[in-house]
Amino acid sequence: MPTGDNTDHYGQVSRALHWGMALLILWQFLSAGAHFLLGDTAIEEFFWASHKPLGFLLFILVVIRALWAMMNTARRPPSINLAAKTGHIALYLLLAVVPGLALLRQYGSGKSFEPLGIPIFSGFEGEEIGWMVAPGDWLHSWLGWLLLATILGHIVMVYWHRKSAVHTDVLPRMWR
Numbered sequence: 001m002p003t004g005d006n007t008d009h010y011g012q013v014s015r016a017l018h019w020g021m022a023l024l025i026l027w028q029f030l031s032a033g034a035h036f037l038l039g040d041t042a043i044e045e046f047f048w049a050s051h052k053p054l055g056f057l058l059f060i061l062v063v064i065r066a067l068w069a070m071m072n073t074a075r076r077p078p079s080i081n082l083a084a085k086t087g088h089i090a091l092y093l094l095l096a097v098v099p100g101l102a103l104l105r106q107y108g109s110g111k112s113f114e115p116l117g118i119p120i121f122s123g124f125e126g127e128e129i130g131w132m133v134a135p136g137d138w139l140h141s142w143l144g145w146l147l148l149a150t151i152l153g154h155i156v157m158v159y160w161h162r163k164s165a166v167h168t169d170v171l172p173r174m175w176r
């Protein structure tokens with residue numbers, strides 16, 4: 001299996017990013033689900049502890065993944081249609097915007113942010129910065145759930161293409 005992509009298959013790096021991030025995103029939605037459904041319970045406390053650090057890690061990973069995708073655009077398996085291409089771009093945008101808005105809100109709140117003890121923002125005294133906080137307050141949760149719906153749609157489409165007699169089975173491009 002080559003490191004880079006080719007027009008038949010995604011290579012090792014793309015696969016590691018795809019499946020590694022899929023597992024981390026699953027965990028991220030367990031913490032979001034626990035926050036939504038099981039507030040103030042030991043289960044929520046357990047899962048929620050990782051929400052901000054893991055969200056930050058996912059933000060870094062999606063930037064690396066987008067750069068890797070751009071470097072490999074010309075040699076990756078071509079999109080099977082415009083809907084697939086649009087869906088993949090939507091996944092990238094949501095994967096960047098959802099944690100991006102939360103991080104902007106975190107900075108604007110003036111509170112320090114030290115995921116896993118790594119100092120990212122030291123925080124500041126005084127009023128929070130309204131324009132940095134408001135978009136996250138309005139949109140982080142909603143867009144987060146929209147991301148989950150888009151991922152579920154992505155999985156359904158992969159299954160549908162695999163089962164359909166007239167469509168290309170795309171699973172072997174990413175998983176063998």
Ligand code: HEM
Pocket residue numbers: 028029032033035036037051052054055056058059095098099100102103106136137140141142144145147
């Ligand atoms: C890909 C990364 C992320 C995903 C998919 C995600 C998803 C979500 C979802 C779906 C909720 C709603 C939970 C509910 O309805 O109770 C939520 C809430 C929250 N998230 Fe995230 N999140 C991510 C990254 C982050 C990051 C990086 C931070 C902070 C640095 C953060 C901070 C919060 C906070 C404080 C809440 C509760 C307040 C609110 O509803 O906005 N999240 N997240």
Ligand code: HEM
Pocket residue numbers: 014018021022023025026069077078079080084088089091092151154155158159170171172173174175
């Ligand atoms: C958190 C979950 C997931 C996300 C965010 C995600 C995202 C993506 C993205 C953005 C692509 C385009 C290629 C790339 O740039 O990496 C892709 C391709 C693909 N994904 Fe996923 N994926 C997820 C889960 C899954 C699962 C569970 C399956 C298996 C059913 C799957 C199967 C595939 C396949 C087969 C492709 C290649 C499609 C093609 O070349 O047309 N993905 N995925």
